[in-house]
Amino acid sequence: MILKEFGTWVATSGVRVVIIIILALVGIKSVSIISSRLGGLLTKQRVDEEDKKRADTLSSVVRHLLNVVVFLVAFMMLLDQFGVEIGPILAAAGIVGLAVGFGAQNLVKDVINGFFILLEDQIRIGDWIDIAGKSGLVERVNLKMTILRDMAGNVHYIPNGNIEVVTNMTKEFSHYVFEIGVAYREDTDEVVEVMKQVDEEIRNDDAFKSDIIAPLEILGVDKFADSAVIIKARTKTKPIKQWRIGREYNRRLKKAFDAKGIEIPFPHRTVYFGVGKDGTAEPLRLKNEESGNGNSD
Template identity: 35%
Template sequence: MGQIFRSFTTFVVAGVAFVNALAVLGWNVSPLLAGAGILGVALGFGAQTLVRDVIAGFFILTENQFGVGDVVEIDGKAATVEALSVRCTTLRDFNGFVHFVPNGEMKVVTNRSREWNRLALDVLVAADEDLDRALELCRSVVAELNADPRWNGRLLDPVEVWGVESLGGAENQIRMVVRTRPGADGPEVARELRRRVHRALVTAGVGTATSRELSLAGPAAASPTRPPGGED
């Protein structure tokens, strides 16, 4: 922000100094000022988009909506903020591609780097398996992970088994939830949890379909505790 203001101040001071220098040298600067006024009006009509981008960028910076290094989702693109100016935001995605997004084009921005993240890990158990047994195995694995000093320091809350999330003709879904700081902790804990659960289920002979990971959205994600009515 300071760099932007310094650049703007330098431009204004240089322009005023140039006009004053011409006046000192005896040049008639009145036509120059009149021409500059006409040019300013023309630029004003042609630069409405630029003005919108600058105003939006000003509020992004002053309200600290996101900053360099934050992981954000803008217009469906999840990426890391590499640079931020009053006109546009520069993003770099997972593949290394760079995206330039005009600030005035942003409607909804999701910041994934604020305070904490929550991941839901869904384990899909074959429909003909004993759900109580599968739940018991999941709770046992979660208890071991929560007690493991290599992993519990990366958790903001103990991992929870929320219970049976859905029933299907071919598979039943058991949901476990991880809450960590933004960054690598969440995905890495989820990978370790997935590995341990799979090993426990296979060792016990419980058939699984697959598993998937998602970020909780909506009212359930707004609270750090289990929603009312959650299954034990």
């Protein structure tokens, strides 16, 4: 009798269970394919890098939400096939959900904050941001949390409810700010000309010119430090390319300064012995105690 009832269930509800599971798997796979193709379509229509990052971010969030919906629908249908009444479960779930809601305010805060972050396009996958005291590249963002990977490779999971201020360093374009210190004896006009020459070299270099949006902007003599005159400048680059351009500029500028004899100050101490009335001073002679030879320095 039991075997007969089981066989009847397999022939009816059992078949439906298999069909539901197959349809759920197909649905999840279809969601993944559609979201990927939708992201690709948006990328083709809008070749701008900023739109591509936004499309990737939104497609990732939509994919996860639809997967949850497919799973819940399939789960409810399976319960029905096993003879479990769904109505009382839904009613109980509503009561439990209300009770849990009072104790899950942080989760609700995360979701609401995440919704507005995505709606206002504050963060996209591939951005370099600073949030909640952590900096890094956005690897994933959803309604609940934002995941960053910093320069050292550490992964930070930050609940969206903890995000109060978002500093996005790669939104539409980036700037690399230079603070170049030179000795007080140097001609600042000459230094500025050398800086412009180095900038022109980089902008004409095939390896770097595609990442640079505008020529170097010389902001001028910014301040007089203890041992240096600080000249401030900045260069405008494509998002997240500012550090690459900045490092190359610093490397070339150091070589150019060396070639021109322009001094870059470093911590040192100058000993002053005074001068004669004619403005000259006797050279300081250092004696090597081992050899007894005098050397002028």
